[in-house]
Amino acid sequence: xxxxxxxxxxxxxxxxxxxxxxxxxxxxxxxxxxxxxxxxxxxxxxxxxxxxxxxxxxxxxxxxxxxxxxxxxxxxxxxxxxxxxxxxxxxxxxxxxxxxxxxxxxxxxxxxxxxxxxxxxxxxxxxxxxxxxxxxxxxxxxxxxxxxxxxxxxxxxxxxxxxxxxxxxxxxxxxxxxxxxxxxxxxxxxxxxxxxxxxxxxxxxxxxxxxxxxxxxxxxxxxxxxxxxxxxxxxxxxxxxxxxxxxxxxxxxxxxxxxxxxxxxxxxxxxxxxxxxxxxxxxxxxxxxxxxxxxxxxxxxxxxxxxxxxxxxxxxxxxxxxxxxxxxxxxxxxxxxxxxxxxxxxxxxxxxxxxxxxxxxxx
Amino acid sequence: xxxxxxxxxxxxxxxxxxxxxxxxxxxxxxxxxxxxxxxxxxxxxxxxxxxxxxxxxxxxxxxxxxxxxxxxxxxxxxxxxxxxxxxxxxxxxxxxxxxxxxxxxxxxxxxxxxxxxxxxxxxxxxxx
Numbered sequence: 001x002x003x004x005x006x007x008x009x010x011x012x013x014x015x016x017x018x019x020x021x022x023x024x025x026x027x028x029x030x031x032x033x034x035x036x037x038x039x040x041x042x043x044x045x046x047x048x049x050x051x052x053x054x055x056x057x058x059x060x061x062x063x064x065x066x067x068x069x070x071x072x073x074x075x076x077x078x079x080x081x082x083x084x085x086x087x088x089x090x091x092x093x094x095x096x097x098x099x100x101x102x103x104x105x106x107x108x109x110x111x112x113x114x115x116x117x118x119x120x121x122x123x124x125x126x127x128x129x130x131x132x133x134x135x136x137x138x139x140x141x142x143x144x145x146x147x148x149x150x151x152x153x154x155x156x157x158x159x160x161x162x163x164x165x166x167x168x169x170x171x172x173x174x175x176x177x178x179x180x181x182x183x184x185x186x187x188x189x190x191x192x193x194x195x196x197x198x199x200x201x202x203x204x205x206x207x208x209x210x211x212x213x214x215x216x217x218x219x220x221x222x223x224x225x226x227x228x229x230x231x232x233x234x235x236x237x238x239x240x241x242x243x244x245x246x247x248x249x250x251x252x253x254x255x256x257x258x259x260x261x262x263x264x265x266x267x268x269x270x271x272x273x274x275x276x277x278x279x280x281x282x283x284x285x286x287x288x289x290x291x292x293x294x295x296x297x298x299x300x301x302x303x304x305x306x307x308x309x310x311x312x313x314x315x316x317x318x319x320x321x322x323x324x325x326x327x328x329x330x331x332x333x334x335x336x337x338x339x340x341x342x343x344x345x346x347x348x349x350x351x352x353x354x355x356x357x358x359x360x361x362x363x
Numbered sequence: 364x365x366x367x368x369x370x371x372x373x374x375x376x377x378x379x380x381x382x383x384x385x386x387x388x389x390x391x392x393x394x395x396x397x398x399x400x401x402x403x404x405x406x407x408x409x410x411x412x413x414x415x416x417x418x419x420x421x422x423x424x425x426x427x428x429x430x431x432x433x434x435x436x437x438x439x440x441x442x443x444x445x446x447x448x449x450x451x452x453x454x455x456x457x458x459x460x461x462x463x464x465x466x467x468x469x470x471x472x473x474x475x476x477x478x479x480x481x482x483x484x485x486x487x488x489x490x491x
Contacts, residue, residue: 032424033399225398225425291446293402293422315401315424322402344404344420 004049005142006207013211013221020224021114023050028223035226036317039189042218043148045210046227048188052116053141053197054109054123058132061105068126068266069099070249072259076101081169081184084257086111086119091248091267091274094122096237098186100171108182110143112239126266142203146210147193147222147230149360154214155194159183163194177209188227190234191360232312232323233358235285241296241312242283242325250274251327253283282333283311285355288322292343294350299342302332310341316357323357324350364391365483366457370433370476373485377457378433380473386461389421389430389452392486394460397423400452405441406463412436414472418463421452434472436465 001024010017015026026047028035038044056065065073070091071084080101086094095115100108111119120136127134146155152163161174161183171184179200187193198206211221228238237243243252250258250271258271288294294313299306313324332339335354340347369377375393379386394400404420412418412432419430441463445451451460467473477485 027425028398031399229424291402292404293427295427315422317424 002050004047005201005203006047006049006144009204009207010047010221015221015223018224021050023113025050026221026223028225029221032223032225032229033317035220035222036229038218038220039148039191039222039226039230040318041149042220043146043150043154043193043214044189044220044222044226045207045214046145046147046222047143047207048145048195048227049142050113051141051143052111052113052119052136052138053143054111054120055135055137056107056109056123056132057135058105058130060130060132061107064127064130064132065099065107065109066262066265067130068123070258070265070267070271071099072262073099073101073107074262078103079170079172081171081186083169085243085249085254086122087249087265087267088245089266089270090245091250091270092245093239093243093247093249093252094245095119095239096243098184100182100184114240137199140199142198142200144196144206144210145187145189145193146196146214147187147189147191148219149192150214150217150219151191151193154210154217154219155183158209158213168192177206179203179206181206188236189230190236190356190358191230226317229314229317232314232325233316233318233356235325235356238312247283247327248274251279251282279330281308281327281329283325283327284333284352285357286324286326286339286350287353288341289338289349289351292341292346292348293322294324294341294343294348300326300328301340301342301347302329303339307332307339313341318358323353325355326350328352365479367479369457369479370473371479371482372431372433372476374431376430376433378473378476379461380467380470383470384439384464384466385434385436385473387418387430387433387463387465388461389456390482391456394453394456397421397426397428397452399423400449403442403445403449403452403462405443405445406438408438408441410438412438412465418465421449421462430462432465433476434465435468437468438463439466440464 010026018027069084098110161172181198298310311325337352375390402422417429
């Protein structure tokens with residue numbers, strides 16, 4: 001099993017370790033619910049070093065990123081970040097990812113751990129005709145996420161980067177706890193917060209300093225369990241559950257990352273066709289209308305017909321109810337529509353509700 | 364930690380005999396492993412249980428686990444309080460967090476279960 005550079009620190013903090021896509025990672029420390037609530041009300045620190053990083057450089061770097069993704073990377077100035085996707089020609093997902101604009105000829109891509117090698121192969125396999133160099137840098141990087149309303153307060157004394165002026169989806173380079181790092185105002189929780197990337201071979205001090213500084217303010221280390229409940233409440237996609245190479249970007253209700261005006265890109269013809277013809281199904285949020293918790297892969301029925309399975313489903317620690325995401329036939333996607341989920345052999349009522357399930361109050 | 368008048372299974376259920384009947388629950392070790400318990404699916408009163416048959420399901424945020432009958436019997440009562448406060452299984456697993464009361468089919472079946480001392484030894488073995 002692969003280990004991040006913080007592995008021993010997780011064990012020292014009592015992290016319950018599990019295998020996740022080949023990595024030994026903490027699933028929880030104090031418990032999913034207290035960790036979840038710490039991020040919503042104070043702050044939480046995540047080791048997300050299993051994420052993948054790819055650097056794209058060269059004269060055609062922008063044109064190349066534009067070809068591989070549906071969002072418009074030309075809108076990015078150096079210092080900005082964008083949520084987008086790696087798309088197949090069918091407009092389904094190789095992965096979803098963040099694009100960091102480092103400079104006009106330099107882009108930094110952050111992809112899912114589960115897809116890291118597949119993504120790099122895809123990226124490296126589509127360079128023909130572009131003057132670019134692609135470097136797989138996942139092994140060199142460690143990544144931490146500091147999330148929650150107190151994130152800025154905790155991080156600011158430990159870095160020379162001015163966080164007050166850093167807007168959402170922006171990044172800057174500087175030092176954190178003395179180590180060279182790239183810090184962006186991004187995350188996977190629906191809260192304010194930062195992601196910290198470092199190539200330092202010995203980055204443990206960043207973790208320990210953040211823990212020591214944040215603890216008195218209520219910061220907790222957070223495992224993958226709460227990472228999943230936090231992202232789902234905010235309707236942030238999980239590859240393999242909510243999006244995959246079988247779901248299109250429009251079906252996933254991610255039209256906001258599709259910019260047709262920008263020019264040609266992989267998958268665009270299929271997107272235009274789906275826009276013209278309309279969708280047959282779409283990803284929607286639901287809550288259970290009867291007792292029970294829907295889990296991924298539970299069978300889903302609409303008007304008595306089996307129409308698929310639950311994409312994501314869990315108990316929401318904040319809302320204290322069972323929530324989830326599911327692809328439903330387009331006629332069943334209106335808010336309030338009832339359908340059924342089979343839980344241990346029993347068809348149990350669920351209903352479509354607005355998403356995100358949780359949205360933080362703006363300052 | 365583990366009451367001496369209970370019997371245990373290696374699947375981490377406990378049973379406390381009271382005359383012909385018995386209370387059944389999950390052990391402190393089990394609730395620690397599961398984490399925050401948020402939902403318990405209970406059986407119908409009157410349900411006949413074979414040995415090792417599922418009596419219910421315990422769900423934490425992340426996991427779904429069956430609870431099995433330690434011995435054959437018939438469900439005479441379920442812990443209705445769990446419908447609203449499933450976390451009793453975390454807070455008081457050997458007391459208020461009981462799951463079902465059963466009428467034991469044959470009290471001799473209890474002899475096949477392990478004592479508190481043996482259960483604790485079994486747990487020590489798991490940790491190594």
